[in-house]
Amino acid sequence: xxxxxxxxxxxxxxxxNPIILLDEIDKSGGSDHNGRVHDALIPxxxxxxxxxxxxxxxxARTDLSHISWLATANSVAMIPSPLLSxxxxxxxxxxxxxxxxxxxxxxxxxxxxxxxxxxxxxxPQIGPKEMSLLEPFMKNPxxxxxxxxxxxxxxxxxxxxxxxx
Numbered sequence: 041x042x043x044x045x046x047x048x049x050x051x052x053x054x055x056x057n058p059i060i061l062l063d064e065i066d067k068s069g070g071s072d073h074n075g076r077v078h079d080a081l082i083p084x085x086x087x088x089x090x091x092x093x094x095x096x097x098x099x100a101r102t103d104l105s106h107i108s109w110l111a112t113a114n115s116v117a118m119i120p121s122p123l124l125s126x127x128x129x130x131x132x133x134x135x136x137x138x139x140x141x142x143x144x145x146x147x148x149x150x151x152x153x154x155x156x157x158x159x160x161x162x163x164p165q166i167g168p169k170e171m172s173l174l175e176p177f178m179k180n181p182x183x184x185x186x187x188x189x190x191x192x193x194x195x196x197x198x199x200x201x202x203x204x205x
Contacts, residue, residue, distance in 0.1 A: 043097040046084065046104050057106035065123075066113035078123045085109055085126040134181070141178045145171075148188035164195035 042048065049058045062068075068077045083089040084104055091105035109127075116124055135141050145166055153160045166174070170191060177187040 041097050043095060046093075046107055047095055047098065047102060050107075057108065059108045059110060062109065062111040064113060065111040066115050066118045078120050081109075082123055082126065085123075135178075138178070141181075141184060142171075144181050144184050145174065145188050148185040149192060151185075152189050152192050164192060166191070170195070 043051070046058075046060065049060060050056060062081075083093065084107070087105045090107070091103045093102050093104045094100075095102045111127055113119060116129060135144065149163050149166065150160060152158075153163045164170075166188070173191060174184060174187055177184040
């Protein structure tokens, strides 16, 4: 048994007011076999109950009221209303046009360079030919970013004849 994520985060990062990101919260809580994750979160999101949170591992009362909670979701439809009411919902629309998708490609290329320790000027440029290969992925920003990284890997490792296989 170990302390919960909030206590571990505070201890490991040595900061009393961390920001904790709950990624794709709409996909959590599919089973209530061991309790519902959404129900466990609600007391942590309310300042009054978070300030007197009982940690089972420490067997002590803890003050988690200074934690900032962020959550992402593809849809709020599956998030129970008691949990949803404790967040300020900010909607982000899908990219509206080709120019916005080009920005995603540029960001993905920069991220590719950073992750692989390559200076940006050494990352292959995405020209019209490469753009046409990425076009089918321009319906989903996540898929486009992943496809961009795959394409850059192919471009870096392509044989001397210059053909993509």
